[in-house]
Amino acid sequence: MKSQWYASAGTPLLKTINLFKTVLPILFGMLLLINLLNPLLATHYADWFNGHYLHDTLIGALAGSISFGIPITSYIVGGELVGKGVSLLAVTAFIMAWTTVGVAMLPLEAAFLGKKFALIRNLLNFLFAIILAALTVFTLGLCQ
Secondary structure, three states: OHHHHHHHHHHHHHHHHHHHHHHHHHHHHHHHHHHHHHHHHHOOHHHHOOOOHHHHHHHHHHHHHHOOOOHHHHHHHHHHHHHOOOOHHHHHHHHHHHHHOOOOOHHHHHHHHOHHHHHHHHHHHHHHHHHHHHHHHHHHOOOO
16 A cells, blocks of 8 residues: 555655756746846846836836736835826836736746746736736825
8 A cells, every 4th residue: 555655756756856956947048047147137227217207107017017027116116206207106116017028038938837927917917917007106106
């Protein structure tokens, strides 16, 4: 009876090990690329905004979508952008897209969850980041 348990337990363990062998090179390459590009992009965020609500919101959402990092970092970058005169609407879209849209991780997500699912999820999160940013700022009455 013990030999049956070991045989059945070994199969999921081997599948998990093989999955990690597949995922780790992709993940390593993506993280390397992200760490190379993110400092270059972060220095230009304030240059991309021109003061128009729709334009700034789209740029904020796009910048947040291609950026990658832990959410607490997005708050620091967002605070710096507000300090440089970027509208709260754009910064809110930036933070929401940073935390929900994963363009950098799209190939990994597509490989394991399917291309259609990954694209639809990211597109919907991008659109909702813009919509919810507008609703948040207008609800608070902080539109500058």
